[in-house]
Amino acid sequence: MTAPSTAPAPPSRGSRWIQQWDPEDETFWKETGEKVAKRNLLFSVLSEHIGFSIWTMWSVLVLFMGPEYGLTPADKFLLTSMVTLVGAVVRVPYTFAVAIFGGRNWTIISAGLLLVPTVAAFAVIKPGTSFNTFLLVGLLAGIGGGNFASSMTNINAFFPLRKKGWALGLNAGGGNIGVPVIQLVALAIIGASGGPRVLLGIYIPLILVAAVLAALFMNNIENVKNDTGAAKDAVKDGHTWIMSFLYIGTFGSFIGYSFAFGQVLTNQFGRTPLEAAYVTFIGPLLGSLIRPVGGALADKYGGAKITLYNYVGMGVATAVLIVASMQKSLGLFTVAFVVLFVLSGLGNGSTFKMIPGIFQTKALAKGLEGEAAAAYGRRLSGASMGLIGAVGALGGVGINLAFRQSFLSYGSGTGAFVAFLAFYAACFVVTWAVYLRRSAAKGQATTASEAKPQLSYAEV
Structure with a gap:
């Protein structure tokens, strides 16, 4: 008997390779x-979670580094800035690695690579080590930031468009939660008078487990290929850069504030350090969970609308932070900072949901339908995600450098x-102008077929 067309074809390169994959077929x-x-989502989340923990471990390690380490506040902000920078840059090659090696295979490799910065930090973190050595080892930790890009690219291929907001949000949120988890572990260790090597020693076996x-439970998808043409098209498409800008405001804020x-x-x-550790994990935890x-809200109401209102909230929370900072009100400052974390997490989910929706809309505007439209949307959204994730993470670099300069200039x-x-x-204005603004006069002058793509942008 012939196998049903809906069943996956026999694996072509081993038991972990799926040759045919069509999630749009209900x-x-x-x-x-x-x-x-x-x-695959479950174990992708686990690996990405550990990756985020290793990437942001220096936000915790600097709390252990007292006066005996000889580092100034400016040194510490510079250190965390450079760690963030590497994590942003490596997201680009990590995006393409999924198609080269397979999603499962690259998850194994990228998880194993996390041993390098963790063991290196374990070896050097002690008083008397030079700042340049800490900087070099910190740069190695940046590879943990790349796990996000490969994980998101991989999971994007597994789910249908109607489920991408939920799946990508859960995948990213599960990874993001690695930030507060490592901070919570550090809190317990600092409270127990343990040292930074205890923290690092906990994560070494966890990396091996991930x-x-x-290796045991994930799959590679045969038809996920690197399309250099798609990469070039994504780079040339203005929406890739617009969404990169918006993602700086959401994820750049999340990762930058997590370090700072x-x-x-x-x-x-x-x-x-102990008092700081008691509260630093709360913001990243809530931001990750939300x-x-x-x-999901973007799936229901449209990512552009949620993103727009989210930036209003982020602006209000930041204004409160300015007041609290000037008045030296620790309570108000802490509450406002936690709210800002929550909003950055909410915006992370809504902005990333917008990406596949935008390119699907472009496909429909080109006259494509059905699987052809879905394939076009997957092709460009997958190619753009790594770049958008990389540029967005650069926002974390800017935040730490801005704090460094602010403390040097104003204390x-x-x-x-x-x-x-x-x-x-600026993010609010861009979101409204590009994805939500509709001129009534223009709408009356345009045909229905011409207006439809613009109208649907409000629903991406």
């Missing part, structure tokens, strides 16, 4: 696809917050 999705996709589980929050509390408000909610973070407020205002 029969295939219900009978086979959903179960496989969710299993790699082994990926504890340092601001210790340097501006005189909190001890990211899938942002994706506080107030100047940096003013700059952030102006940037969020």
Whole structure:
């Protein structure tokens, strides 16, 4: 008997390779696809989670580094800036690695690579080590940031368009939560008078576990290929750069504040490392947990609308932070900072949901339908995600450099917050102007077929 067309074809390169994958086929999705996709999502989240923890471990390690290490606040902000920079840059090659090696295979490799910065930090973190050595080892930790790009590219291929907001939000949120988890572990270790090597020693076996589980339970998709033409098209498409700009405002804020929050509390408000650790994990935790909610809200109401209102909230929270910083109100400052984290997480989910929707809209505007439209949307959204993720992460570099300059110039973070407020205002204007503005006069003059693509942008 001939196998049903909805079943995956026999693997061509081993038992972990799926030769045919069509999540847009509802029969295939219900009978086979959903179960496989969710299993891969689960272990992708685990690996990305560990990657985020290793990437942001220096936000925690600097809290252990007291006066005996001989580092100034400016040194520490520079260190975390460079770690963030590497994490942003490596996202581009990590995006293409999925098609070269396979999603499962690259998850194993990228998880194993996390041993390099973790073991290196374990070896050098002690008083007397030079700042340049810390900087070099910190740069190695940046590879953890790349896990996000490869994981998102991989999971994007597993799920149908109607589920991408939820799936990508859950995948990213599960990864993002690696930030507060490592901060919580650090809190317990600092509270127990343990040292930074205890923290690093905990993560070494966890890295090995993530790699082994990926090897046992994940799959590669045969028809996920690197399309250099798609990459070039994505680079040339203005929406790639517009969404990169918007993602700087959401994810750049999340990762930048994750690195900087504890340092601001210790340097501006005189909190001890233990006191800072008691609150630094709350913002990243809530921001991570709410990211899938942002994706789900975007699925229901449209990513552009959620993103627009989210930037209003981020602007208000930042204005409150400026007031709290000037008045040296620790309580108000902490609450406003946590709210800003939550909004950055919500915006992370809504902005990333916009990407496949935008390119799907462009496909429909070109007259494509059905699978042809879905294939076009997958092709360009997959190619653009790595670049958007990389540029967005650069926002974290800017945040830490802004804090560094603000503390050097004014002795506080107030100047940096003013700059952030102006940037969020710019993000609001861009979101409205590109994806939500509709001129009534223009709408009356245009035909229905011409107006439809513009109208649907409000629903991406």
